Amino acid sequence: MEARVMICAQTFFHRFFMINNIAQQPSSVPAGPKRAGEPEHTPHHMMVAVACLFLAAKVEEYPKFLDDVVRFTYHFRHGKEATEALMADKEGALKVEKDRVLTCERLVVSNMGFDLHVTSPxxxxxxxxxxxxxxxxxxxxxxxxxxxxxxxxxxxxxxxxxxxxxxxxxxxxxxxxxxxxxxxxxxxxxxxxxxxxxxxxxxxxxxxxxxxxxxxxxxxxxxxxxxxxxxxxxxxxxxxxxxxxxxx
CATH class of the missing domain: 1.10.472 (Cyclin A; domain 1)
Known part of the structure; x- marks a missing residue:
């Protein structure tokens, strides 16, 4: 990722947690999508970070495929073997992970009032x-x-x-x-x-x-x-x- 994308993603991340309590997040990234009847939580900060990175790449006109973003960030969090298992299960675990990133991305955008403008210092x-x-x-x-x-x-x-x-x-x-x-x-x-x-x-x-x-x-x-x-x-x-x- 280019530096401008990282700066934009960090700005989005801080904007999101300016109005959301990071202490209310789950203790770990959930293993699957939210089930009906489950209480609402602030998304885990690692998932917010991935969503902000994916969003920033598009805003800065340096878009990346969601599969690539998920693969690299999952490797950073869980290592090589877990990532290979994730990418092999395209209709199962990978689809769940991608859906969670997209859901979190929509939440980030709405929480920022759809203001995606970032001017870097x-x-x-x-x-x-x-x-x-x-x-x-x-x-x-x-x-x-x-x-x-x-x-x-x-x-x-x-x-x-x-x-x-x-x-x-x-x-x-x-x-x-x-x-x-x-x-x-x-x-x-x-x-x-x-x-x-x-x-x-x-x-x-x-x-x-x-x-x-x-x-x-x-x-x-x-x-x-x-x-x-x-x-x-x-x-x-x-x-x-x-x-x-x-x-x-």
Whole structure:
């Protein structure tokens, strides 16, 4: 699966469990379809994950056959022998598994209010980095030009980590990209690989780059205090650290 599909699937997964209690799921994935009279449960999170992956592949125009999605995800969960037995029983166990994925997919779509639009913060990161580099190049900052690939890679890793937690839903994509870049800057400055990013002029005052709506392309500027809170919250949620200095 391409990265954009995985990001979309993770977003769908978090959206679903924002409004469904994961504690109410069954203790294991049911062996068959729901029987008449059985109580309703939140679907098992592994089945939700498979449904989100199948749905995301279609949304991102990278569709996969349901048989392939079931085969690979079942292999991940149960191993080679169990998967071979499943795929051999096309009219029995395999049909049940596929039906359960499709049922769960419909539930995910309806729970999200049929809103399948996802804007990845990853696609917003490149323009923010380019805007910072443009300012840096004008000031002759060769260190940022030299390390821009490492900077972009590190910020991307922070965004990847954020997708495992609800923080990925708590900020607009551009703002999430700015937070990841600020953390990458802090890390690389701490390692003495670069100097702090150049400050920019906003309303006649020299301010950090994230305060410029031209660079961040957000509806409102991010103050220094807000950015510190965002970074601290990122550490708390993603890395379970309360100290925003822990990254350096």
């Amino acid at each position: 990853h696609c917003k990161l490149g323009p923010v980095v380019d805007a910072v580099l443009e300012v840096a190049a004008a000031e002759g900052r060769t260190d940022l030009v030299r390390e821009h690939k490492s900077l972009l890679s590190l910020a991307t890793n922070f965004l990847n980590d954020s997708m495992h937690h609800l923080i990925c839903l708590q900020h607009r994509p551009t703002r999430m990209a700015a937070i990841a870049l600020a953390m990458a800057e802090k890390f690389m400055v701490g390692k003495e690989k670069i100097k702090p990013f150049p400050r920019v002029k906003v309303d006649g005052e020299m301010v950090p780059w994230w305060c410029s709506m031209r660079i961040v392309d957000d509806d409102e500027a991010i103050s220094s205090d807000m950015m510190r809170r965002y970074m601290k919250d990122f550490h708390s949620q993603v890395y379970r650290q309360d100290d925003d200095e822990a990254i350096s």
